[in-house]
Amino acid sequence: MGKPTGFLEYPREETIERKPLQRLKDWKEYTEKQPEDMLKRQGARCMDCGTPFCHIGFEINGAAAGCPINNLIPEWNDLVYRGKWKEALDRLMKTNNFPEFTGRVCPAPCEGSCTVELAGPAVTIKNIEKAIIDKGFENGWIQPRIPEKRTGKKVAIVGSGPAGLAAADQLNQAGHSVTVYERADKAGGLLTYGIPNMKLDKDVVERRIKLLRQEGIDFILNTEVGKDITSEELKNEYDSIILCTGAQKQRDLTLQGREAEGVHFAMSYLTQATKRLLNIEVSEPLIDAEGKNIIVIGGGDTGADCVATALRQKCKSVVQFGKHPKLPDVRSDANMWPEQPNIFTMDYAYEEATAQYGHDPREYSVQTKKIVSDESGRLKELHTIQMKRTSDDAGNMVFEEIPGSEKIWPADLVFIAIGFEGTELPVLKEFGVEIKHNKVNAKHGDYRTNVDGVFAAGDSRRGQSLIVWAIQEGRDCARQVDLSLMGSTVLP
Missing domain, CATH: 1.10.1060.10 (Alpha-helical ferredoxin)
Structure with missing residues (x-):
């Protein structure tokens, strides 16, 4: 090759x-x-x-x-x-x-x-x-692929993120009539309202949604299952249902002062920033970083996206806290090929912050101890301490505080980006599917829930994961749905 x-x-x-x-x-x-x-x-x-x-x-x-x-x-x-x-x-x-x-x-x-x-x-x-x-x-090589014939079977997909879109695409090409239900005002899930435009232009997402519509997939937006339509209505109308609701239950901080005005979940901030960019009305109170000292708690990609977004909103300063030490420049002995390398990299956001302020915005091995507000309840500062990672007698990794390393950080806005606990439960309870660890209890490779005709795929089943896993599960689940509807399957 x-x-x-x-x-x-x-x-x-x-x-x-x-x-x-x-x-x-x-x-x-x-x-x-x-x-x-x-x-x-x-x-x-x-x-x-x-x-x-x-x-x-x-x-x-x-x-x-x-x-x-x-x-x-x-x-x-x-x-x-x-x-x-x-x-x-x-x-x-x-x-x-x-x-x-x-x-x-x-x-x-x-x-x-x-x-x-x-x-x-x-x-x-x-x-x-x-x-x-x-x-x-x-070059115009990507054109709508209209299925030559329809099977007469109808499938509903709840959620229009990458897993839902992949399942919809596959099942539509198999000849089934597919309808995607999305509670937001635009399709795409986190592709639209989670990933900032500078990483994934929303025109790119909309171009694909338009193509899927042209190929015969119906999208019903601004529709929340359990509120605007019931699970029973979907079960009565469709032959199969796939739950692709994602893992959008954000992990929260349990800290003194968490209720201070100015402390927000990262996804709330990123979603609002995208809506403002697209000139979509925002009903929630405005979250704007302009002229403010920003602290992002959480060292992952979502936190980096908050850094990049705050920079574009012309923040005064931005710092990102991570609880782990700085990664090595090369693979450690415990991180052997062909594993994903856990090494130090400069994400786009950190390059931008370094160019703007002259230094990397990341702080490592930081534990936030409390959030302090002023007399009016407005966020004022964060108190932190440095941590060191050691092993206990059983060989388990533990974190210990370093005495004398306390620090006070001025802050006007704090964004919590410490991951997701699982999928939001109301829609799952609406269907009566079995829930385990805040996820749908369905086996990978089979995707069937305990409710007849209801399947689950993507982050709602496996938890917070990569876009490629979401696509893989959407495709694989579509194959299982096609097999259950037709007795055999033409899908890869």
């Missing part, structure tokens, strides 16, 4: 990005279009490695290793190297319904499992994937 000696001849060339200070002036995607000759060189780096671990899609120590949707990565790398872009697109679309999403926001576990990564930098798989699908749209 690729050029046999390409990985020896060509170095890895990273995604070309707009200059940090330039892109802070707008909300457009922070990456630039990549030159075709560069993409061909990167495709040439793909080895004829015999066993391409890049698309194994396993979980090792709870993290993805390789691509969960089993993308045919070596094949389309080779085709890009040879300049056969349309053929590369055909290969890409065999396994991935939405490469324009994964090519922008997937953390690319495929690259962590790339064989080249054993001896040097991995192939830029994600970058090539994005280029293939973008070229497909630019």
Whole structure:
């Protein structure tokens, strides 16, 4: 695959990005279009490695290793190297319904499992994937695929995130009549109202939704199951139902002063920022970072998105707290290939903050002790202490406070970005499905709930996870639904 000696001849060339200070002036995607000759060189780096671990899609120590949707990565790398872009697109679309999403926001576990990564930098798989699908749209190769015949079966999907959209796409192509119910005013789930525009332009999401509509999928927006329509109504109207409601129950802080005015969940902030960008009316009180000292609690991607959003709103300062130590620059002995590498990286948000303020906004091994408000109940400051990570007598990791490391941080807004506990329960209880650990109790690979004709897929079933796992589950669940409706299945 690729050029046999390409990985020896060509170095890895990273995604070309707009200059940090330039892109802070707008909300457009922070990456630039990549030159075709560069993409061909990167495709040439793909080895004829015999066993391409890049698309194994396993979980090792709870993290993805390789691509969960089993993308045919070596094949389309080779085709890009040879300049056969349309053929590369055909290969890409065999396994991935939405490469324009994964090519922008997937953390690319495929690259962590790339064989080249054993001896040097991995192939830029994600970058090539994005280029293939973008070229497909630019050249008009992506056209509505109208099913030739309908089966007469009707399927309802609750939730329009990546799992719901993938299931809808697959079942529609199998000839079933699919209706997607979404409680928000726009389809896309977190693709629309969770991921900021500078990572995933909302026109890209809307373009795909429009295409799915043209192919025959119905979207019913502003409709919450259990409030605007009942589960019984859906059961009576549809032959099967798939719950793809995501894992949107945000994990909260139990701290003194949590009730202070100015403390918000990260997703509330990000959703409102996107609505304002799209000129959609916001009914909640305005959350605006302009001229304010911002603290983000939580060291993950959602926290980074809060940093980038606050910068674009012209905040006075921004700091992001993480409870873990700074990651190493290279893999540790406990983080072996082909696992996803847990190493230090500079996310787009941190590059921007460094360019703006002259330093990385991240603070490591920080424990917030309490939140302090002024006489009017308005957020004033955070009190923290530094932590050190050690092991107890049983070998379990524990955190201990470092005496004398207390610090007070002035703050006008705090965003809580410490993850999600599971899916929101009201809609699950409406259907009467069995719940386990705040998730739908349904087996991976089968997806059936305890309620006849009701399936579950994506984060609502597996918990907070990657977009590629959501797509994988949506596709796989669609296959099981097709099999249950027809007795056999034509879906991959």
